[in-house]
Amino acid sequence: MTEFLETPSGRKIAYHRTEGTGVGVVFLGGFMSDMEGTKAVALEVWAKSQGRSFLRFDYSGHGQSSGEFQQGCIGDWAEDAQVAITQLTSGPQILVGSSMGGWISLLLTQRLPTDKIAGLIGIAAAPDFTEDSMFAGFSEDQLAELNSTGVVLLPSDYGAPYPITKRLIEDGRQNLVLRSPLPAPFPVRLLQGTQDTSVDRAVALKLLDHIDGDDLRLSFVKGADHSFSSPSCLTQIEAALSEVLSALEA
Template structure:
């Protein structure tokens, strides 16, 4: 295992990363909310890429893993800035972007900001606009009042400790929505979604498929796979999706 390296962003944040040199396009893994670059998918794909001589980048958003900052003060826009700093400073071009959960939203934001850099995209339980359509839409009136009064509320999770959801996360998310306006993806896209996912529904995956303007976009629904999508068969499906993009 190589030592963690750090990148200082234009916003003054310090981003931890691991970069594997190799043949392009560079595969960039974008993790989920409160996930880090030591997760099963991120580390597995690094080994997979290295074995094939492929360039690969995994990193922690600010407030995640080894990067600077606190999760509770971050928002979608901050993490988008982290993504731009990482791909602009570390990845070269072109890119194959692999986005998991919130990383799927970040991948779509990257496509909007740097479409010319991307050769292809793989999403895994992509969660675009989840702050609005997931959290805000399901908040009770009491939770909305608490968010306004206290600046945060606590939300349970089926996959880890409860999340602290802040007013800043909700309000900033409204400026980053991708399912309300045209979403042009001028490259091949492969979407993977488990039917047993309790964090992101198949309806979200179908909505993204229907909404995006893309000439080569496919959605694979995997029966009984959950949000982690990280057991052996699911990892093999991720590999196959990347291979399909690269070919």
């Protein structure tokens, strides 16, 4: 059953929470995605089978949560995630971040108490994408449109175009994670498909080099796309979770 949490900013965040024991798992979705996606639901089933707590939720402006997508930005969504994890989970958690959720997970490793993060799994993680992918790729016409109207539409492989606002770009610059140290004193697993047309494999390699941690691995999956939602990809995610849990127990 969907429940709702009101944040200090007045946003209503929709979520599903599964009770369990031991280290918990939190799924953080991507840009314009929601908690009903294949990966989120599959991981919930996996967590239930393990008797492990699990949380999936919608950022504001996404899915069933309040607000309009076009009004949001990375800072808002990171705040939503921080409030949800703080108020809806107990004990250490493994963050599983997909695409933009990978960026937000990395931000949370800097903002949540150190004993709250037990591990991190990035699935086609897209740190700093508003700056390095979107803004860096704008044409002169798109830059002019962004400055005059405050929004530019970018094509999407998943349906309607993405409305990219000036606020999203400017706020993204305040939340970059690849320009400063990024310590990770916990197991980190990065998963990346070779057929991902949204996040280049160079991003995964850059993130691998940038994160400062003793237990950090990157796996490329040949033929996997950005959604990383095929049965074999889901098995890869579950295996990464099991690997992180085994490392923690060791």
